Amino acid sequence: MDLIVCIKRVPQTAEAEVKIDASGKDIVRDRLTFDMNEADSYALEAAILLKEKFGGTITAISLGTADAEDTLRIALAKGADNAIRIKAEEFAQLDGFKTAALLKEVIKDITFDAIFTGCMATDDSYYQVGPVLAELLGVGHATLVSKVEVADGKAQVNRELEGGLIEHLEMSLPAVFAVQTGINEPRYASLIAIRRAAGKEIRVVGREEISIELKSNSTLEGLFLPPVGKRAEILSGSTDEISTKAATIIKEKGLI
Amino acid sequence: MATILAVIEHRQGVIRDITFELLTLGRKLAEKNNAQLIGVLLGHDTQSLAESLRTHVHRLLVADHEVFSDFNGETYQQSLATIVKKESPFLTLVGNTAFGIDFAPSLATQLGFPFTTDCIGVEMVDGRIRVTRQLYDGKMDAHVQLAESTSYVLTVRSGICPAEQGGLSAEVEKIESPVVSQPDHKRFIEYIEAVVGDVDITKADVVVGVGRGIKEQANLPLVEDFAKAIGGVVACSRPIVDANWLPKDRQVGSSGKTVKPKLYIAIGISGAFQHIAGMKNSDTIIAINKDSNAPIFNEADYGIVDDLFKVLPALKNKILEIKK
Numbered sequence: 001m002d003l004i005v006c007i008k009r010v011p012q013t014a015e016a017e018v019k020i021d022a023s024g025k026d027i028v029r030d031r032l033t034f035d036m037n038e039a040d041s042y043a044l045e046a047a048i049l050l051k052e053k054f055g056g057t058i059t060a061i062s063l064g065t066a067d068a069e070d071t072l073r074i075a076l077a078k079g080a081d082n083a084i085r086i087k088a089e090e091f092a093q094l095d096g097f098k099t100a101a102l103l104k105e106v107i108k109d110i111t112f113d114a115i116f117t118g119c120m121a122t123d124d125s126y127y128q129v130g131p132v133l134a135e136l137l138g139v140g141h142a143t144l145v146s147k148v149e150v151a152d153g154k155a156q157v158n159r160e161l162e163g164g165l166i167e168h169l170e171m172s173l174p175a176v177f178a179v180q181t182g183i184n185e186p187r188y189a190s191l192i193a194i195r196r197a198a199g200k201e202i203r204v205v206g207r208e209e210i211s212i213e214l215k216s217n218s219t220l221e222g223l224f225l226p227p228v229g230k231r232a233e234i235l236s237g238s239t240d241e242i243s244t245k246a247a248t249i250i251k252e253k254g255l256i
Numbered sequence: 257m258a259t260i261l262a263v264i265e266h267r268q269g270v271i272r273d274i275t276f277e278l279l280t281l282g283r284k285l286a287e288k289n290n291a292q293l294i295g296v297l298l299g300h301d302t303q304s305l306a307e308s309l310r311t312h313v314h315r316l317l318v319a320d321h322e323v324f325s326d327f328n329g330e331t332y333q334q335s336l337a338t339i340v341k342k343e344s345p346f347l348t349l350v351g352n353t354a355f356g357i358d359f360a361p362s363l364a365t366q367l368g369f370p371f372t373t374d375c376i377g378v379e380m381v382d383g384r385i386r387v388t389r390q391l392y393d394g395k396m397d398a399h400v401q402l403a404e405s406t407s408y409v410l411t412v413r414s415g416i417c418p419a420e421q422g423g424l425s426a427e428v429e430k431i432e433s434p435v436v437s438q439p440d441h442k443r444f445i446e447y448i449e450a451v452v453g454d455v456d457i458t459k460a461d462v463v464v465g466v467g468r469g470i471k472e473q474a475n476l477p478l479v480e481d482f483a484k485a486i487g488g489v490v491a492c493s494r495p496i497v498d499a500n501w502l503p504k505d506r507q508v509g510s511s512g513k514t515v516k517p518k519l520y521i522a523i524g525i526s527g528a529f530q531h532i533a534g535m536k537n538s539d540t541i542i543a544i545n546k547d548s549n550a551p552i553f554n555e556a557d558y559g560i561v562d563d564l565f566k567v568l569p570a571l572k573n574k575i576l577e578i579k580k
């Protein structure tokens with residue numbers, strides 16, 4: 001099976017302080033760490049598992065700046081055969097739709113049985129690149145995919161709904177699967193594999209290779225800090241004092 | 257008259273809460289813009305569902321057909337493409353749910369309409385749409401202007417527009433189902449119910465929720481001991497289940513369980529809205545997190561900004577002392 005995996009390199013913001021930059025439209029990036037989008041590592045693993053079963057190739061694609069190549073090399077070390085970077089720096093106003101349209105322009109010349117994407121990228125949270133890419137390519141799709149098994153040319157696909165309910169579908173290939181986190185155990189790349197991947201060529205696609213005029217759906221006007229909600233009363237003091245305060249609150253509520 | 261169209265989300269015979277939120281939002285936008293709100297219900301044996309919607313919309317279009325007995329994103333997309341083309345609303349609203357994201361982005365793409373997803377605020381300014389979205393793990397909000405068009409599609413996050421009574425009285429308008437069979441390339445087979453485990457976290461008075469801040473599976477006993485001391489059950493955020501450290505039935509949140517204990521203690525949990533959705537109605541919430549900017553502190557009643565590895569043992573001892 002020939003498989004494609006779309007991979008985004010994203011800032012790791014869950015535990016970091018996130019600040020707005022001078023343009024007001026982006027965050028300050030220089031003190032953040034970056035990594036493969038969480039769901040994409042599950043998407044990549046899903047593709048590797050299918051390749052191990054059926055043979056074939058995996059092409060990893062990322063629309064990003066030069067450092068996205070580091071993330072693509074991790075994908076190569078884990079089991080991708082080819083990697084392509086689309087030069088994000090040459091395209092203005094990228095939103096989910098334009099991202100999908102750019103990915104489509106490159107993917108349309110590649111034969112594939114399935115495309116794996118993450119269900120959502122943690123930086124822009126669009127939940128849309130996978131299904132829009134499918135629509136543009138004229139193939140079927142499923143989002144929030146929690147299982148893909150292929151037999152007799154058909155895919156048995158599970159989608160995870162609210163409350164943990166599962167929707168089981170049967171789909172034909174080719175198709176796009178936007179996968180949810182937790183669906184497999186993403187492997188680690190071995191040191192030898194990482195070293196080998198360092199020497200592999202990454203195809204770089206620039207503006208001049210994209211023949212169509214691309215539009216975006218939306219323009220980001222500006223970032224702002226989320227309005228402060230009902231802020232918690234912060235218990236202060238030493239760890240011992242804080243613990244005493246918390247234990248007292250719990251006791252007063254009659255819970256111990 | 258200008259119209260706004262809202263897609264009714266229902267599953268297994270029940271209208272989902274997001275629908276009434278969406279209809280409330282749609283009605284407010286319609287009032288402000290001198291427009292009518294149209295609800296579109298695709299389903300089978302829809303009579304009682306339709307009845308509960310009539311007060312919420314100006315018009316209710318119902319396509320009743322067995323192809324809609326169960327959800328198939330593709331049949332929804334193709335049916336809505338036909339209906340939206342015919343009704344030409346200037347705005348189509350869909351929930352940003354497992355249901356909505358499976359067809360709304362591809363529907364908008366098929367129709368060539370500007371769209372965006374997971375909106376937490378929607379405004380109309382001079383006939384154009386401006387939305388608020390959340391980025392970077394909920395740590396930033398953004399205003400986003402949609403490209404100029406005669407028609408837009410938006411998906412809206414659940415919980416951002418509390419449902420209100422409608423006060424309208426639409427008649428049901430039966431329409432022909434635009435689609436009569438599932439496509440060969442995507443067929444619904446069945447729903448598989450979530451597995452039931454040994455502990456029911458929805459029944460406990462005290463729930464101790466652990467998140468990625470615990471770092472390693474080997475550290476979980478720290479939380480288990482703490483939960484035992486306080487007499488609570490251990491629950492968790494999604495990444496803990498993704499890593500197989502705890503079973504799925506311990507997950508709190510939109511794709512897990514909804515809990516309403518007397519006390520919820522969030523330990524090393526950042527407070528993503530999907531997690532909040534599952535615990536925000538707890539009587540008292542205490543959060544322990546070393547990041548003072550973690551969104552969880554917007555939801556908690558009491559916050560402890562500190563290292564959980566220091567706080568948990570200390571708090572456990574205090575609780576055991578009090579119990580003695």
Ligand SMILES: Cc1cc2nc3c(=O)[nH]c(=O)nc-3n(C[C@H](O)[C@H](O)[C@H](O)COP(=O)(O)OP(=O)(O)OC[C@H]3O[C@@H](n4cnc5c(N)ncnc54)[C@H](O)[C@@H]3O)c2cc1C
Binds near residue numbers: 015144527
């Ligand atoms: C469709 C969909 C459905 C989802 N459903 C759910 C759901 O049902 N439930 C759910 O929980 N999530 C769900 N998620 C995932 C959700 O978006 C978040 O990714 C997740 O909730 C984050 O979990 P977390 O807070 O444990 O981890 P993180 O966001 O990584 O946060 C870890 C926190 O631990 C803190 N921390 C780290 N070290 C320490 C320390 N030593 N002491 C104190 N604090 C520390 C950090 O400051 C940080 O705030 C869903 C996502 C999607 C896309």
Ligand SMILES: Nc1ncnc2c1ncn2[C@@H]1O[C@H](COP(=O)(O)O)[C@@H](O)[C@H]1O
Binds near residue numbers: 007130
């Ligand atoms: N710039 C990008 N390059 C490659 N893949 C991407 C890019 N942006 C999004 N994707 C893919 O689309 C998925 C969903 O992203 P989004 O719709 O932006 O939330 C991600 O998990 C990736 O698999």
